[in-house]
Amino acid sequence: DSGVTQTPKHLITATGQRVTLRCSPRSGDLSVYWYQQSLDQGLQFLIHYYNGEERAKGNILERFSAQQFPDLHSELNLSSLELGDSALYFCASSVGRYSYNSPLHFGNGTRLTVT
Amino acid sequence: DAKTTQPNSMESNEEEPVHLPCNHSTISGTDYIHWYRQLPSQGPEYVIHGLTSNVNNRMASLAIAEDRKSSTLILHRATLRDAAVYYCILYSGGGADGLTFGKGTHLIIQP
Numbered sequence: 707d708s709g710v711t712q713t714p715k716h717l718i719t720a721t722g723q724r725v726t727l728r729c730s731p732r733s734g735d736l737s738v739y740w741y742q743q744s745l746d747q748g749l750q751f752l753i754h755y756y757n758g759e760e761r762a763k764g765n766i767l768e769r770f771s772a773q774q775f776p777d778l779h780s781e782l783n784l785s786s787l788e789l790g791d792s793a794l795y796f797c798a799s800s801v802g803r804y805s806y807n808s809p810l811h812f813g814n815g816t817r818l819t820v821t
Numbered sequence: 822d823a824k825t826t827q828p829n830s831m832e833s834n835e836e837e838p839v840h841l842p843c844n845h846s847t848i849s850g851t852d853y854i855h856w857y858r859q860l861p862s863q864g865p866e867y868v869i870h871g872l873t874s875n876v877n878n879r880m881a882s883l884a885i886a887e888d889r890k891s892s893t894l895i896l897h898r899a900t901l902r903d904a905a906v907y908y909c910i911l912y913s914g915g916g917a918d919g920l921t922f923g924k925g926t927h928l929i930i931q932p
Contacts, residue, residue, distance in 0.1 A: 708864065739919055749865070749908075751919030764919050796864045805920050806853045806912045812864030 709733065710813035712797050718819045724785040727816045731778055731799030737761070738780040739800075739810060740772055744793040755780060756803050787820045794818075825909045830927040833899050841894040841926055843909030848889050851913040855920060856883065856894045858905040865908065865922070868894065904930045 709732035719725055731738050740752040742765075751764035755774035766772075769787075774780040784791060794815045802808030826844040833839045845854070856868040869876055869883045871892075876883040882895040896903055908925040 708866070710864075741919075741922075748924060749922035751921065754919055762919060798864070807870070809855075809867040809870065810857075810865075810920065811867065814862075814864050 708811040708813060710797060710799050710811050712795075712813035712816050714816060715814070716817050716819075718821065719787060720821055721787055721789060723787050723820075724783065725787065725818065727782040727784070727795050727797075727818075729780045729782070729797030729799075729813060731780070731797075732811055735799035735801050735811070736778065737800045737803060737805075737808070738774055738778070739798040739805070740766075740780070740782050741796040741798065741812075742793050743796060743815070744790075747793075749796070752782070754805075761803070784818070789820050792818055792820045825911055825923055827907070827909050827923065827926045829924070830929065832929045832931060834931050835901060836898055839896040839899045839903070839928065841896075841907050841909075841928065842891065843893070844891045845909070845911055846890045848911055849913060852889075852911040853913065854883065854885060854889075854892050855908075855910040855912060856881070857908045857910065857920075857922070858903075859908070859925075860902075860905045866905075868907070899930050901930050901932060904928055 711730040736757045742750045752766040754761040772782045796815045798810040798812040800808040855870040857865040859865045871883045884893045906925040
């Protein structure tokens, strides 16, 4: 158990809809990262928050947004969903500001299916 | 971030040591070498990381070549639970602050 909690575990929705994925980091961790894993793209970094502030963006679509709240939990909002957004979405947390010297601890993901 | 090259798959026997290679010939002086693994139906799991010297922890050892152009993850005594995709990643903090995962090595453990 990594200590990172993601809800829900599974989500099925229709094209055009909006969903919110939630992540609770390990106790004491200030950084939260979001990743998308699909069969054809592998693990793709989306966005990083540190102590409530956005630190870096990766391959995140404009239809996607995220935020980290004062209690350090984070939410990833996906809107105008398309079939291609079907994937596993992982949240990871770490204690430090930077990932190069601070191990990431991943949750078990939310499996999103867009029909 | 500099690129890494790993074999697509490797096979080993249970209770034997496993050496997973990673080539990173364009590594820079500030790149840390990270290893993560992903078991089926789970999120990636941190294994080990290092900069220049060899590193050991309870899960594995990381052997880094003197010129740092290659490294080897060593599992001292493989179990069936070690069957996973192993990712070798370089990162130094420049650019987008998120680890870039490649395709990794699919490790198969035979009983």
